[in-house]
Amino acid sequence: MSKSDQLFEQARQSIPGGVNSPVRAFNGVGGTPVFIERADGAYLYDVDGKAYVDYIGSWGPMLLGHNHPAIKAAVMTAVEKGLSYGAPTEIEVRMAERVRAILPSMEQVRMVNSGTEATMSAIRLARGYTGRDKIVKFEGCYHGHADSLLVKAGSGALTLGQPNSPGVPADFAKHTLTCIYNDLASVEAAFAQYGQEIACIIVEPVAGNMNCIPPVPGFLEGLRALCDRHGAVLILDEVMTGFRVSKQGAQGHYGITPDLTTLGKIIGAGMPVGAFGGKREIMQHIAPTGPVYQAGTLSGNPIAMAAGLAMLDLLEQPGLYEALNEKTARIAEGFKAAAAKHGISLAINQVGGMFGFFFSSEPTITRFDQVTRCDMEQFKRFYHLMLEEGVYLAPSAYEAGFLSLAHGDKEIEHTLAAAERSFAKLAG
Numbered sequence: 267m268s269k270s271d272q273l274f275e276q277a278r279q280s281i282p283g284g285v286n287s288p289v290r291a292f293n294g295v296g297g298t299p300v301f302i303e304r305a306d307g308a309y310l311y312d313v314d315g316k317a318y319v320d321y322i323g324s325w326g327p328m329l330l331g332h333n334h335p336a337i338k339a340a341v342m343t344a345v346e347k348g349l350s351y352g353a354p355t356e357i358e359v360r361m362a363e364r365v366r367a368i369l370p371s372m373e374q375v376r377m378v379n380s381g382t383e384a385t386m387s388a389i390r391l392a393r394g395y396t397g398r399d400k401i402v403k404f405e406g407c408y409h410g411h412a413d414s415l416l417v418k419a420g421s422g423a424l425t426l427g428q429p430n431s432p433g434v435p436a437d438f439a440k441h442t443l444t445c446i447y448n449d450l451a452s453v454e455a456a457f458a459q460y461g462q463e464i465a466c467i468i469v470e471p472v473a474g475n476m477n478c479i480p481p482v483p484g485f486l487e488g489l490r491a492l493c494d495r496h497g498a499v500l501i502l503d504e505v506m507t508g509f510r511v512s513k514q515g516a517q518g519h520y521g522i523t524p525d526l527t528t529l530g531k532i533i534g535a536g537m538p539v540g541a542f543g544g545k546r547e548i549m550q551h552i553a554p555t556g557p558v559y560q561a562g563t564l565s566g567n568p569i570a571m572a573a574g575l576a577m578l579d580l581l582e583q584p585g586l587y588e589a590l591n592e593k594t595a596r597i598a599e600g601f602k603a604a605a606a607k608h609g610i611s612l613a614i615n616q617v618g619g620m621f622g623f624f625f626s627s628e629p630t631i632t633r634f635d636q637v638t639r640c641d642m643e644q645f646k647r648f649y650h651l652m653l654e655e656g657v658y659l660a661p662s663a664y665e666a667g668f669l670s671l672a673h674g675d676k677e678i679e680h681t682l683a684a685a686e687r688s689f690a691k692l693a694g
C-alpha cells in the first residue's frame with residue numbers, strides 16, 4: 267500500500283471524506299488522491315517520493331511556479347515581525363495602491379481571506395447599494411460556497427433558483443436567477459422579467475469552473491450594457507482570471523469595465539487571500555464608511571500581504587505574459603495534435619495561462635451543456651494514465667488547467683510525450 271493510500275485511509279477517520287475541500291478527493295476521476303509533501307518550481311512531490319509536473323498550481327496562484335525564492339524571502343522577512351496584529355498596517359495600503367494601479371476599475375479595495383468571502387461580500391454590497399435582492403449568475407460558473415451562490419436554475423430558465431445544497435434555505439435561493447453562459451438572450455429575458463429587482467450580475471469573465479470556456483464576442487459587452495440599462499452592478503469574478511489571463515486580468519484582456527471585481531489566488535501568491543473592490547461610490551457603502559457590514563480578524567494579514575506584494579512586483583517582468591501565453595499554447599496545441607494522431611476527438615480552449623481540453627467531437631466548446639456531453643470515461647482514463655506518467659492535471663473534467671512560468675521546455679516536452687503515449691493507450 268502506498269503512503270498516500272495509507273494517509274487517505276487515516277484521513278477519512280478524522281476529516282470528512284479525508285479532504286478539506288471536496289475536489290481533492292478524486293471523486294471526479296475515481297481512485298484515491300495523491301498526498302503532497304512539497305512543491306518546487308513546476309513540480310509537486312508526493313509522500314511516496316514521486317514527482318509530477320503540476321498543471322493545477324494550487325488552483326491558480328502559482329503563476330511563477332512553487333517556492334519562488336523572492337516570495338519565500340518576503341514571507342520570511344514578514345514572519346520575523348509577528349504573524350497578525352488585527353490593526354492597520356502600511357503594507358495593506360501598499361497592496362491596495364498596487365491593485366488600483368494595475369486594475370484602474372478598482373478605485374477602492376477591501377482585502378479578505380478567500381475567494382468565497384470576496385464574492386459573498388461583493389454581492390452583499392451590490393444588494394445594499396441598489397436596495398434590490400435578486401442576483402444573476404450562470405450555470406457552470408462557481409463563485410465560492412456562499413448561500414446565494416449554491417443555487418441551480420429552477421425548472422425553467424426563468425423560474426426562481428433552487429438550492430443545490432441542503433442547508434441553503436429555498437427563501438435565499440429564490441433570489442438567484444441562473445442564466446446560460448455565453449447566451450445573452452437568456453440574460454435579456456431575466457432582465458425583461460425582473461429588471462427592477464436585479465442587484466447585480468456576477469460572472470467569471472473566462473469560465474474556469476466548467477473546464478475553461480472563454481466568453482464569446484459580445485457576451486461580456488452585452489452584460490455591461492444590460493447592467494447600465496437596468497441600474498444593476500456588474501461584478502467580474504476574477505478570482506481565477508485576475509493577473510493570469512493578462513496582467514490586467516480578463517477586464518484588461520477584453521476591455522470591459524466592471525463596477526466591482528473579486529480577486530483571490532494570485533494576489534496572495536498561495537497564502538489565503540481574497541479581495542473585492544470597484545467604484546468608489548459603491549465601495550463607500552461598506553462599513554465603516556457605509557451601512558453594509560463586512561469584516562475580518564485576519565483580513566489584510568501581514569504575511570499574506572507580503573507574499574502578494576512580492577508576487578505583484580515579480581509580475582512587472584517584461585515579456586512575462588507573452589511567455590506564459592506561449593507555453594500554455596504549446597500545451598493546448600500539443601494535446602490536440604497528439605490526440606489527433608491517435609484518432610481521438612479533442613477540443614481545446616486557451617486564454618493566457620489558462621487552458622481546457624474536452625473529449626468531444628464538437629469543434630468549439632462555448633457552453634456548459636457541451637461540457638456535460640463530453641466523454642467523461644475517456645477523461646478519467648486519460649487522467650490516470652497521465653498521473654502515472656508524472657503529470658498532475660486537475661482531477662475533474664469541469665476544471666481548467668493552469669501553467670506557470672516555471673514550466674520550461676523539459677516539463678512541456680515530458681508532458682506532451684506523456685500525452686501522446688496516453689492517447690495511444692486510449693485509442694488502442
Ligand code: PMP
Pocket residue numbers: 325380381382383385408409410411470474475503504505506530531540
Ligand atoms: N470564484 C472563482 C471564479 C473561483 O474559481 C473560486 C475557487 N476556485 C472562488 C471564487 C472561491 O474561492 P475560494 O476557494 O478561495 O473560496
